[in-house]
Amino acid sequence: MDKFLFLFGEGIKNLWRHKLTVFTSVFSIFLVLVVVGVLFIAEQNTQKLIEYMRSKYKIEVFFVDSITDKQAEQIVLEIRKIPGVYSTTLITKDQALQIYQSQFNEDLLEFLDYNPLPSSCVVNITRKKDGLLHVKPIINKIQSMKGVDSVNHQGRLINRIEKFYEKGLLGLSIVAFAIMLVTVMIISNTIKLTIYSKKDLIQALKMIGATNSFIRMPFILEGIFQSVLGASLAAGLLYGAVFGVNVLLGQLTSFTLHVQWTFLGWLFLIAVVISLFGSSRAISRFVK
Amino acid sequence: MIKLENASYSFKKGFSLSNIDLTIDDGEFVFLIGPTGSGKTTMLRLIYMNILPDSGVVRVGKYSSNSIKKRKIPQLRRSIGMISQDYHLLADRNLFENVALPLHVIGYSKSDMGDLVIEMIEEVGLTGKENHLPDELSGGEQQRACLARALIKDPDIILADEPTGNLDPVTAFDLVKLLEKVNAEGTTVFMASHNYSLIKSRNHRIVEIHGGKLRS
Known part of the structure; x- marks a missing residue:
């Protein structure tokens, strides 16, 4: 000791x-x-x-004008199934109009007889994925769907990140x-x-x-x-x-x-x- | 008793000790004399088993070079007090701590060692310098501190390797007298030196070594 x-x-x-x-x-x-x-x-x-960055990625999908809410819902369900998609939010024509009114304080129906805003959907991409996340295939797949008019995305920026x-x-x-x-x-x-x-x-x-x-x-x-x-x-x-x-x-x-x-x-x-x-x-x- | 029987040792660089036969009885005082590089230090290293002979046997007390186990070598060294020309005092410890070091190795408690250390410092004439660091001591004082450290564990043998090499003649003579005093109390002393004038007047056996071989 x-x-x-x-x-x-x-x-x-x-x-x-x-x-x-x-x-x-x-x-x-x-x-x-x-x-x-x-x-x-x-x-x-x-x-x-x-x-955190991926949570900021957003893909906006606009549907053709002739689409019904039910059809739009159906397409959104299809989009949801694409691998890499985390969540989807459907914005119907009526909802789009309400958003417009609340943001711009104008009633479109007052000077137009119809609602010109299309139904759309906001797609969020999955956050938790090890390695590179490829968004281009997701965008291509959405674009190829029947009823989809256009897709707004930050594909290039996302790819760079x-x-x-x-x-x-x-x-x-x-x-x-x-x-x-x-x-x-x-x-x-x-x-x-x-x-x-x-x-x-x-x-x-x-x-x-x-x-x-x-x-x-x-x-x-x-x-x-x-x-x-x-x-x-x-x-x-x-x-x-x-x-x-x-x-x-x-x-x-x-x-x-x-x-x-x-x-x-x-x-x-x-x-x-x-x-x-x-x-x-x-x-x-x-x-x- | 120290006994070298036909002991030989070769260094890789060429120098060797050849067929050394020497017996030193208990309580004897023997000088080992020879020029620098003649093999004095190598012979002492063989005795404290810092190196083991290539052939032949070295016996020190109950220990023999051909049967000693590595872990027993420290025990052999505890029965030997070593002093050398370079002192090997620890520069960052004071005199008291340097002298007390062997007691720590043996396992003394702090309370038991105080008086022993003071007594030993007194015996070598360094009372009052307990708190001095080695570089605050003169060469002669450092050598006496070295002797105190060697003696504190009450060894059977003192091996001194050119202990007077760095000392002036008067201090060197004082050290030899101190070693004789230790020897008179029964400790075997084997001292290597190349200073013949210092040892010739002392009445002790002188062994001469030259080129790694003993001369009668």
């Missing part, structure tokens, strides 16, 4: 004794974890952002993978450098008869303390940043960043595992 307390104390004291190397180490752990965290948050919110999303997702995955590799290397090398700078201590401990585990323990504990410290700082910054960004976004749009905070646990785990791996590898060079 005395030995354990001593080793535990040494792990903590070493943080103070080697302030500069510890600062370098904690700072680099902090930096890479912030980058990893930002990627985590970006990944989590890309899907939410694209769903979808392609951008697809490329972004691929880019994000590549960057995340590269960052993870760099993270492992940076944290593990920083810890290695810290241990190399303490060759004298290791030599002295060997000479006085310290066992390998006695020599290893303070380094491993120090590595864990450093990674927990770096991860705590990174978690604090990320939490604060998400909070700040959401306050800002809340004033501009209904879209806010959504974060599953359990990922912070992963951040700590990554840091600790990498530091354990790094310190064990580095110390094994001196303690065989």
Whole structure:
């Protein structure tokens, strides 16, 4: 127990004794974890952002003038069955007239003897879909239906957004993978450098008869303390940043960043595992 | 007892120790003399089993190089106090903490070690410097601190590798006298040096090594 307390104390004291190397180490752990965290948050919110964008996609379908409400209802039911269609709203001729009157405060029937507005339908596209959403086939299918006069859509814009999303997702995955590799290397090398700078201590401990585990323990504990410290700082910054960004976004749009905070646990785990791996590898060079 | 029986060791770069036969009895004080690069440090490393012989056997107390398990080597080293020319004191710990380090390794509690450390610091003449860092001590004081660290665990053997190498003649002589005092209390001392003038007047056995071979 005395030995354990001593080793535990040494792990903590070493943080103070080697302030500069510890600062370098904690700072680099902090930096890479912030980058990893930002990627985590970006990944989590890309899907939410694209769903938000898709909720704004609208296809307006106008029916021929001669169509009855019943026929229009039938076509709307057909449209609803097309894969990729999330919801449909039928606007009958009478409803269109009411909308016109309420928006423009004019009664068309006063100066026209008939209702010139066609029946129409607003089509919303599905939001939840992994990967690229193709709207062109949906539009083509609607256009080919009997009774459909014209279709208003933002097909080009939607296609652009979808392609951008697809490329972004691929880019994000590549960057995340590269960052993870760099993270492992940076944290593990920083810890290695810290241990190399303490060759004298290791030599002295060997000479006085310290066992390998006695020599290893303070380094491993120090590595864990450093990674927990770096991860705590990174978690604090990320939490604060998400909070700040959401306050800002809340004033501009209904879209806010959504974060599953359990990922912070992963951040700590990554840091600790990498530091354990790094310190064990580095110390094994001196303690065989 | 330290016993080297036909012990040989070769480094990859070419230098080797060849067929060393040497016995040092318990409580003996032996000087190992030879020029720089003659193999003195290698011989000491063989004794504290930092390296193991390619052939032959090294026996230290109950431990033998041909049967010792890796995990037992720290136990052997706990019965040996090492002092060297480079001191190997920890620069970021004060004298008290440096001297106390071996007791932590053995598993002493903090409350038990205080008096022992103070006593040992007093024995090597460094009382009042407990809170000094190594670089606040002179070369001679650092070497005495090193000796205190070696002695605190009450070792059976002291191995001294050129302990006077960085000291002026007077301080070097004081250190040898200190080692003799330790030896008089029953500790075996094996001290390597290339300073013949320092040791010739002392009444101890001298073993000479040259080019990796012992001379009688």
